[in-house]
Amino acid sequence: MHEKVENQQNSTKASRRSFFNKLWIFLGFVAFAEFISVVGAFLLPQKKRIKTSNFGPIIEAGPVEKFPLDSVTAFIRGKFYLSRLEDGGFLALSRKCTHLGCTIPWISKEKNFACPCHSSAFDIRGEVISPPAPRALDIYHV
Numbered sequence: 001m002h003e004k005v006e007n008q009q010n011s012t013k014a015s016r017r018s019f020f021n022k023l024w025i026f027l028g029f030v031a032f033a034e035f036i037s038v039v040g041a042f043l044l045p046q047k048k049r050i051k052t053s054n055f056g057p058i059i060e061a062g063p064v065e066k067f068p069l070d071s072v073t074a075f076i077r078g079k080f081y082l083s084r085l086e087d088g089g090f091l092a093l094s095r096k097c098t099h100l101g102c103t104i105p106w107i108s109k110e111k112n113f114a115c116p117c118h119s120s121a122f123d124i125r126g127e128v129i130s131p132p133a134p135r136a137l138d139i140y141h142v
């Protein structure tokens, strides 16, 4: 009886040891695979996610019909506004106030950009309506 219990304990220890050996081998493979993926990501060139030009990143706005005349559309990712003028033209205006750089919201009811910091205002073309802003909003290529 005593021998049988001892054999059973040895068998349990052996299977536990075997389990842990397999677990260590598996974890070793996982660590190795992770190491290879990190080294590969470091060494291989990244795909360019944003198209660029000589003037900076290119943001695709979509079809012209999407923008009604005399409207302003915010492009949060590009950090600019796209103004569609009454004559059908477009202006890409910076969202930064030219006074001290606050972000300016477009107030559609009043049809102007109103800086919340020191109350400068700009029209749909980015021209200063109300100082202290010293100049018009910066314009990007469209």
Ligand code: FES
Residues within 6 Å of the ligand: 097, 098, 099, 100, 101, 102, 115, 116, 117, 118, 119, 120, 131, 132, 133
């Ligand atoms: S930062 Fe806009 S008015 Fe001062």
